[in-house]
Amino acid sequence: MADSTNDTATTPTPTVPASEAGPAAPKETKFSWGDVVDESPNEETKEAEAEELNIKSLTIDESKKKINDFADDSEEPAADGSGRRLDDAEDSSITAVTSGDTPYSSAKTFEDLNLSAELLKGIYVEMKFQKPSKIQAISLPMILTPPHKDLIAQAHNGSGKTTCFVLGMLSRVDPTIRAPQALCVCPTRELAIQNMAVLQKMGKYTGILAECAVPMDTSNHVPVSKRPPVTAQVVIGTPGTIKNWMLYKKLGASHIKILVFDEADHMLAEDGFKDDSLRIIKDIEKVNSRCQVLLFSATFNDTVRNFVTRVTKDGNQLFVKKEELSLEALKQFKVHCPDELAKVNVIKGRILELGESVGQTIIFVHSRHSAAALHKALVELGYEVTTIQGALRQEDRNKIIQEFQAGLTQVLISTDLLARGFDQQQVNLVINYTLPVKYNTRSEPDYEVYLHRIGRAGRFGRKGAVFNLICDNREHEIMAKIEQHFAVQVKEVTPWDSEEAFKDALKEAGLL
């Protein structure tokens, strides 16, 4: 069942009769970053900026040359044939490289996308969105317009990537066909469940069914062989379960026309889920000539980026320079602690005392064991904290997350389980109890994990603060490398045991 309903090339696939919205927006315009509409109505939107968006389409076939799209806030016209290179100093926030000659126009409104009335209702009534965020404005036409090219999309943390692929899945699925047509693969169970919640909210009026392919808790566990085949149109899950369902022929691939990898850089990294992900792609391709692949993440390091551009053939690409990835509303700090014990003292004396008044906090640690150790130390001192890590039972993981989401707990200790994607708007504080380092190294920072961790605060442009606890020279050097990598200066909170200094930091972050 192809998308034969529409082939007028310039307009996205309509799932309802096309409105009078008409032809695409004018071509030569600019866009600017920072126009994400918040979900809480009391935050102002920057409606004032006249922002007409447009993506210039460039052919990269033979020459394979990459040309920038538009400068962000500069008044300069878009790059001409001479094209500024990707590494230009005045790069735009998002660089678009389109493949082929399909013209794309940015969506100024959700109406521009020719979505079904039911889906629009979900967007406005359930999600309370007003207009597309930047990444949504740019990527959605690319996702929805035939010939439905593959897409690699990088965008800032908390900028609304989930909406992009959820909308993509919902609008490309045919509710009358009772078979999986959209598949989304996520690195953690928690993220799959969270994405599922978004999809069900947004798709509430569409009648589209969705199922979560994640390990079940012990009480409702059914062996794969005993479960019925999936008939839901959308499946969101984690690699192991998805592979298993496919292996047992419970998840058919023949109707899947859109395959999404959330946190795609990690899903396709050697150190991550590369084998699983490639397996899933291959299994679908075996029975399925044309399946659109979407790769979303806030980060793509050079190695992964080089690889994923080969995985997606002839696809469109949206990238952000690493120096422009750290969020402006997020203030980063470092605290030099004389020893490890001082780290605990900072957490109980400062974070737990001051921090609770400014919102919720996530403390990242580097192992399950240190999570448990820190948890024990704080609980023994009489503080209420919870901890999540992968060794917990599924039902306990659920409970911890649910309590945190409900605001019943203020401080959550976590391994990198929650480093990516976890979207809790009340999180204003992120603590790096230990800085993330690359696997098998002692002093090489994991820049991507760092960025994802701190992105748990400051969702959708909110204010937030990050405290990096540093106690020896090694950690000092890691911090310095991180600062250099993202071209940010991380202010020191000093002295480490000063309440005033922490208050000042929180004030500077706009949290006090």
Place this chain on the structure above:
DNA sequence: AAAAAAG
């Protein structure tokens, strides 16, 4: 080191 998987 973490994550995913009833391998």
